[in-house]
Amino acid sequence: MIANTLILLIALLHLYILVLQTALWTKPAGRKAFKLSPEFAEASKVLAANQGLYNGFLAAGLIFGVMHDRTFAIFFLTCVFVAGVFGGITANKKILFIQSVPAALVLAAVFAGI
Numbered sequence: 001m002i003a004n005t006l007i008l009l010i011a012l013l014h015l016y017i018l019v020l021q022t023a024l025w026t027k028p029a030g031r032k033a034f035k036l037s038p039e040f041a042e043a044s045k046v047l048a049a050n051q052g053l054y055n056g057f058l059a060a061g062l063i064f065g066v067m068h069d070r071t072f073a074i075f076f077l078t079c080v081f082v083a084g085v086f087g088g089i090t091a092n093k094k095i096l097f098i099q100s101v102p103a104a105l106v107l108a109a110v111f112a113g114i
Helices: 002-022 028-034 038-043 045-067 070-090 094-112
Strands: none
Touching: 002 028, 002 045, 002 070, 002 094, 028 038, 038 045, 045 070, 070 094
16 A cells, blocks of 8 residues: 555656656746746747657556555656656766656566565
């Protein structure tokens, strides 16, 4: 039960990122969250929407895993972890702490049977 709640919190985080990247990218909230200039936000909004869609798919996979089969949740938590490591290396180190560390902790909770 605790692990499922933690998985759903990770899913909510990715739904929030989906909204930031698809609907709020050029708005003050999106620009502030990602420290973007108005010009860069406007120029990159299609790319951001694509990234947001992927975050939505991660959330959907996590929710599906909680509802149907823990194996799916483990797979999608692993995807979240790997995406966070890649983003931390290539884009911004804080992505490691926002995305990878929580995913790793939840994976640990799942494997510990919490």
